[in-house]
Amino acid sequence: MAKTKGSLALASYDDIFHISDTVTEANAERVVEMPLGKLYPPEFHPFQVRNDEAMKKTAESVKKYGVLVPGLARPRADGNYELVAGNRRKLASELAGKETMPVIVREMDDDEAVIFMVDTNLEQRESLLPSEKAWAYRMKLEALKHRGIVVDGIDIGTLSVTVVSKQSGESKSQIYRLIRLTELVPGLIDLVDAKKIALNPAVELSYLSRKEQSSLMDAMAKYEATPSLPQAQRLKKHSQSGELTLEMIDSILAEEKKESVKVTLTGSRLKQYFPQDYTPKQMEKVIVGLLESWHKRQAVS
Incomplete structure (x- = not known):
């Protein structure tokens, strides 16, 4: 895949586990007090920076003590810096009225930046949304794939999943399932984050085309319903056979x-x-009898 400095472009789900031979080198670094206006988030940052109660507490701490742990930034071609790690600290600094924050400036290629960003966020955040984990795992596997080689005839994609599994404590199958969520349209993955669609049916729905998923969203709004696992499996089956129509979704x-x-x-x-x-059995008999009588009267009228 062609790579541009500062770009975190993503490969497709199927391409993540194929071999690439990109090689990178680590360079020197330094710590500087950086103006906040020169710090920009990565082009694609899977972790939400929320201005919630926890952020307010962080901002109060920064206002009182400053940023105790420097962020990590890499130079951009325009003279500014991409904040690989420390975007929550940057927002807290802004809320605290600060004009600068300490950062380590390091020359990093795209893959190094992705791996560092994902690892630091997975380690430090107690509760991550399914979408955050999904994109984080996908990006890390892609980065590892870019840097990988074949080891004893084994595809680096397979090795990478094993590495991420050991580091995260999640099974390889769970990592694969989470990555499937990145194939959902934004509206559907938002419902997964909101716990309105469970992981299992969401994974099945990820196999629908984006057009089919958009049609599904319309039907969900129309009927005020979300697909159960059996329904999601049927939708996937009809989609893969090319038989899924708007009428069938409805x-x-x-x-x-x-x-x-x-x-x-x-x-x-x-x-x-x-x-x-x-x-209770006698009550049930009476109730069923009354319902049957009512049903017969409705059929006649």
Whole structure:
């Protein structure tokens, strides 16, 4: 893949695990007090920098004590710097009214920058969104692939997954599944982050084309429903066979709405209509009989 200084362009999911022979060298570094206006986030940064309560506390600490741990930046061609690590510290510094922050300036190629950015964020963040993990793993595997070689005839992609698995504590299959989330359109992956779509059905939906996913989003809004795992599997199957139509998506999503209609009657509420010695089985028999009579009257009317 052609590489441009400062660019974190991504390979496709299928290309991540193929061999490349990019080689890099580490260079000297220095620590400087850098103006915040000269620091820019990476072109693609998978980790959200949230201005939440935790950030407010960090800003208060920075205002009182300053930034205790320097960020890491690499020079850009325009004379500014790409902040590889320390974007939360930068926002905290801005909120604290600071004009500069300490950073280590290091010459790094794209792959070194990606690996460092991913590793520092995975280590330091207690709770990451599924989308953050997904993009982080994808970017790291791609970077490792670029720097890799064949070892004893084994594809570097396979070796890279083993490395990331050991470092993250997640199984290789879980890493593959998370990376699949990067194939979702933004609206769907946002629903995964919001815990409105579970991981398993989300992975199945990632095999739909982007056009099909957009149509699915429209159907989800129409029926106020999200696909269950069996429904997602059916959508994937029809998509891969080339048979998935708008009508089929609508039909499958409409099922969820029907299945989600539930009426719960508690025992305490029902008992007021029955003799005290009636068992649940006897109450059920009476209720079913009344419903059957009502249904017959509805069919006639």
